[in-house]
Amino acid sequence: xxxxxxxxxxxxxxxxxxxxxxxxxxxxxxxxxxxxxxxxxxxxxxxxxxxxxxxxxxxxxxxxxxxxxxxxxxxxxxxxxxxxxxxxxxxxxxxxxxxxxxxxxxxxxxxxxxxxxxxxxxxxxxxxxxxxxxxxxxxxxxxxxxxxxxxxxxxxxxxxxxxxxxxxxxxxxxxxxxxxxxxxxxxxxxxxxxxxxxxxxxxxxxxxxxxxxxxxxxxxxxxxxxxxxxxxxxxxxxxxxxxxx
Amino acid sequence: xxxxxxxxxxxxxxxxxxxxxxxxxxxxxxxxxxxxxxxxxxxxxxxxxxxxxxxxxxxxxxxxxxxxxxxxxxxxxxxxxxxxxxxxxxxxxxxxxxxxxxxxxxxxxxxxxxxxxxxxxxxxxxxxxxxxxxxxxxxxxxxxxxxxxxxxxxxxxxxxxxxxxxxxxxxxxxxxxxxxxxxxxxxxxxxxxxxxxxxxxxxxxxxxxxxxxxxxxxxxxxxxxxxxxxxxxxxxxxxxxxxxxxxxxxxxxxxxxxxxxxxxxxxxxxxxxxxxxxxxxxxxxxxxxxxxxxxxxxxxxxxxxxxxxxxxxxxxxxxxxxxxxxxxxxxx
Amino acid sequence: xxxxxxxxxxxxxxxxxxxxxxxxxxxxxxxxxxxxxxxxxxxxxxxxxxxxxxxxxxxxxxxxxxxxxxxxxxxxxxxxxxxxxxxxxxxxxxxxxxxxxxxxxxxxxxxxxxxxxxxxxxxxxxxxxxxxxxxxxxxxxxxxxxxxxxxxxxxxxxxxxxxxxxxxxxxxxxxxxxxxxxxxxxxxxxxxxxxxxxxxxxxxxxxxxxxxxxxxxxxxxxxxxxxxxxxxxxxxxxxxxxxxxxxxxxxxxxxxxxxxxxxxxxxxxxxxxxxxxxxxxxxxxxxx
Numbered sequence: 024x025x026x027x028x029x030x031x032x033x034x035x036x037x038x039x040x041x042x043x044x045x046x047x048x049x050x051x052x053x054x055x056x057x058x059x060x061x062x063x064x065x066x067x068x069x070x071x072x073x074x075x076x077x078x079x080x081x082x083x084x085x086x087x088x089x090x091x092x093x094x095x096x097x098x099x100x101x102x103x104x105x106x107x108x109x110x111x112x113x114x115x116x117x118x119x120x121x122x123x124x125x126x127x128x129x130x131x132x133x134x135x136x137x138x139x140x141x142x143x144x145x146x147x148x149x150x151x152x153x154x155x156x157x158x159x160x161x162x163x164x165x166x167x168x169x170x171x172x173x174x175x176x177x178x179x180x181x182x183x184x185x186x187x188x189x190x191x192x193x194x195x196x197x198x199x200x201x202x203x204x205x206x207x208x209x210x211x212x213x214x215x216x217x218x219x220x221x222x223x224x225x226x227x228x229x230x231x232x233x234x235x236x237x238x239x240x241x242x243x244x245x246x247x248x249x250x251x252x253x254x255x256x257x258x259x260x261x262x263x264x265x266x267x268x
Numbered sequence: 269x270x271x272x273x274x275x276x277x278x279x280x281x282x283x284x285x286x287x288x289x290x291x292x293x294x295x296x297x298x299x300x301x302x303x304x305x306x307x308x309x310x311x312x313x314x315x316x317x318x319x320x321x322x323x324x325x326x327x328x329x330x331x332x333x334x335x336x337x338x339x340x341x342x343x344x345x346x347x348x349x350x351x352x353x354x355x356x357x358x359x360x361x362x363x364x365x366x367x368x369x370x371x372x373x374x375x376x377x378x379x380x381x382x383x384x385x386x387x388x389x390x391x392x393x394x395x396x397x398x399x400x401x402x403x404x405x406x407x408x409x410x411x412x413x414x415x416x417x418x419x420x421x422x423x424x425x426x427x428x429x430x431x432x433x434x435x436x437x438x439x440x441x442x443x444x445x446x447x448x449x450x451x452x453x454x455x456x457x458x459x460x461x462x463x464x465x466x467x468x469x470x471x472x473x474x475x476x477x478x479x480x481x482x483x484x485x486x487x488x489x490x491x492x493x494x495x496x497x498x499x500x501x502x503x504x505x506x507x508x509x510x511x512x513x514x515x516x517x518x519x520x521x522x523x524x525x526x527x528x529x530x531x532x533x534x535x536x537x538x539x540x541x542x543x544x545x546x547x548x549x550x551x552x553x554x555x556x557x558x559x560x561x562x563x564x565x566x567x568x569x570x571x572x573x574x575x576x577x578x579x580x581x582x583x584x585x586x587x588x589x590x591x592x593x594x595x596x597x598x599x600x
Numbered sequence: 601x602x603x604x605x606x607x608x609x610x611x612x613x614x615x616x617x618x619x620x621x622x623x624x625x626x627x628x629x630x631x632x633x634x635x636x637x638x639x640x641x642x643x644x645x646x647x648x649x650x651x652x653x654x655x656x657x658x659x660x661x662x663x664x665x666x667x668x669x670x671x672x673x674x675x676x677x678x679x680x681x682x683x684x685x686x687x688x689x690x691x692x693x694x695x696x697x698x699x700x701x702x703x704x705x706x707x708x709x710x711x712x713x714x715x716x717x718x719x720x721x722x723x724x725x726x727x728x729x730x731x732x733x734x735x736x737x738x739x740x741x742x743x744x745x746x747x748x749x750x751x752x753x754x755x756x757x758x759x760x761x762x763x764x765x766x767x768x769x770x771x772x773x774x775x776x777x778x779x780x781x782x783x784x785x786x787x788x789x790x791x792x793x794x795x796x797x798x799x800x801x802x803x804x805x806x807x808x809x810x811x812x813x814x815x816x817x818x819x820x821x822x823x824x825x826x827x828x829x830x831x832x833x834x835x836x837x838x839x840x841x842x843x844x845x846x847x848x849x850x851x852x853x854x855x856x857x858x859x860x861x862x863x864x865x866x867x868x869x870x871x872x873x874x875x876x877x878x879x880x881x882x883x884x885x886x887x888x
Contacts (some may be wrong), residue, residue, distance in 0.1 A: 074471055094476075097467035105470055113463035124460040127453050130473035136453060179472050332694055334701070379877040386636055386693045387876055390827055394872040397824060400865045512820070516705065519698065554717075557709025566704030568695050569687060 129179025331464030343494030362493025362495030369491025616849020625800030648809025834882030
């Protein structure tokens with residue numbers, strides 16, 4: 024049984040079909056790339072998995088546990104963490120406090136403040152933000168905010184991490200660092216990861232498998248090299264002169 | 269008293285100093301028998317209770333209520349009715365007033381806390397008006413004639429000093445609760461809700477439950493204060509007790525002093541109470557509305573972090589006017 | 601009995617109609633700028649006071665004084681937009697609500713200081729008159745107000761549908777991002793929308809002043825009704841504002857005729873709170 028099993032997920036907004044019968048499976052400690060042109064439904068899928076949207080049909084199981092209909096906070100505690108495409112730090116709190124909130128609540132109600140502070144510091148060190156711990160989160164650079172998002176998600180001790188365009192807007196050096204970070208998640212923390220990315224070099228470079236969405240449907244799946252050669256995928260990207268957004 | 273959201277260096281009022289000030293205040297009745305001074309202080313204490321309690325839901329959790337007066341009025345009416353019909357003692361009924369208010373907050377919160385922040389404000393305002401109309405028209409409240417609490421006698425002679433100490437006690441309880449929240453896990457949860465509720469959910473914060481608790485706590489203390497108040501002025505009717513300027517005042521006090529902290533609303537309440545007293549002497553009472561309005565407008569435009577925020581070097585208005593993150597994540 | 605009830609309905613429709621133009625203005629402002637103008641009724645009340653004084657001092661009929669009142673209020677509105685609304689237009693909606701709440705108090709306090717808390721009413725030659733249509737009695741002032749409001753709403757709808765600026769406004773109401781991308785000057789559109797709102801308040805206020813006695817605190821009662829209407833009808837929907845106005849007017853009127861008139865005050869707030877609690881997007885709204 025895979026760690027995450029998504030079966031037949033459909034999501035509609037009024038007349039607009041954002042997702043149509045999407046199937047997906049992620050094994051534990053696997054890095055799955057999720058790609059597709061703009062508007063193909065990638066972030067919507069993340070929102071459905073993390074509980075922000077409720078799908079009209081389909082099921083989502085994490086280690087066998089059914090997640091559809093649960094609140095986002097319950098899903099987080101069940102073991103799914105996520106970052107947002109447009110970063111959402113708790114702007115007026117310090118960098119440390121941002122992660123502290125996640126450490127306090129992300130695993131259940133038993134966390135005490137001192138232990139949680141220790142956890143928070145640890146995750147800041149992991150993403151390389153320890154020196155900015157007492158700075159207001161709103162004043163970080165974009166790259167730093169992205170790392171903060173990751174630290175915050177990690178502090179909830181997820182089994183599966185959903186990364187939404189974590190590399191968008193980064194310069195090449197930062198992108199390198201981000202790729203190492205993501206690999207570190209698997210190597211050192213033994214997490215499974217689903218990455219939504221447009222930076223092809225990154226996603227093809229470190230994913231074990233790739234899933235391609237187009238117009239809310241899965242059109243391809245497989246190893247990066249195979250998917251890159253798939254004519255449907257090529258057409259989906261190149262045929263993108265009309266369009267989405 | 270550093271709390272989540274207190275991102276500042278600079279003057280911080282150590283807890284010991286605050287405790288000292290509070291203790292000194294308790295001794296005032298020993299040194300003076302000035303009715304006027306005690307009255308001013310009682311009213312000031314009451315506003316501290318109202319502002320600090322409001323701040324728990326409005327400042328810490330970010331759910332600004334425009335109807336805070338409802339809980340105060342509820343406490344006042346419950347105690348007055350229980351006195352009129354049962355001759356009950358205030359020491360019993362004031363806490364009951366708090367419990368009733370808290371219970372109502374639980375029920376109302378269940379429905380209203382799901383709303384968007386400004387809709388929540390309007391809903392609470394609407395509820396305040398509904399309760400006011402009920403108070404004017406239901407037989408049990410005495411309608412427009414109100415309820416007289418004539419010469420109650422419960423063994424303890426109810427002197428000014430007794431009221432003073434009672435209100436002082438409620439104030440201390442309120443301030444202490446707020447302070448404790450501010451440094452607790454609960455307080456961090458509230459701060460995260462205020463900053464970005466959806467992001468908070470996603471890191472495991474049970475936002476619905478935390479908001480409920482905050483709302484209930486914010487309602488309890490005004491309820492008790494209302495109960496004491498009704499005995500203090502000995503006659504309540506809808507106009508005095510459902511004074512909607514109370515609702516706007518607590519918002520102004522918290523914003524002015526520094527929303528989200530414990531010291532902020534205290535500061536705001538003290539400043540505004542004193543200013544109000546001075547205005548009573550200097551300025552016509554009609555002008556108060558204009559002054560309050562100007563303060564609120566100015567606070568939003570220039571002091572969104574409050575006086576406390578400015579003193580502590582928080583960023584000015586430019587930083588706050590930055591576009592907010594959309595609550596609907598973009599379709600990817 | 602049935603006739604009395606129907607009479608109440610007729611009266612309700614007329615009064616609802618007067619609220620309609622102000623409600624439409626409020627809804628447009630929300631649709632374009634995403635802010636709840638809680639000072640809307642205070643502006644309307646100001647219009648009533650201006651009409652009152654024009655009548656009292658110069659014998660000017662309120663309908664005529666609109667020629668002066670509307671420009672004055674528009675100028676005030678333009679100043680308000682520039683000084684207060686524009687600086688915070690990108691802040692969270694709560695901030696603008698707080699600011700407008702403060703503004704409403706400034707206006708109320710100003711009116712109280714200038715003109716005291718005495719009840720005022722505008723007693724023209726036709727104020728207390730009415731005429732009969734079939735079995736029903738229609739109050740003259742309510743009817744005039746209804747017609748004026750209907751004309752204004754009609755004109756507004758035409759403007760929104762036909763003119764370029766009107767289309768820009770509608771586009772912004774429906775899809776802000778897209779409008780931005782298409783080169784719509786959101787600031788300009790916002791200003792126009794705000795001024796349209798003030799204009800509707802000016803007209804509606806004068807007519808409400810003809811129909812009811814007023815005093816400074818009253819704007820809170822009016823805004824309660826207006827919010828009830830736009831929330832019920834759905835924020836940002838013109839059709840919704842119209843539907844909501846009629847529903848509220850009739851509900852209030854019928855309640856007043858069936859029970860003591862005191863309970864009719866409750867109707868607006870009850871509708872407001874219940875709609876918010878049960879169906880915040882209202883009947884036709886965009887759902888938030």
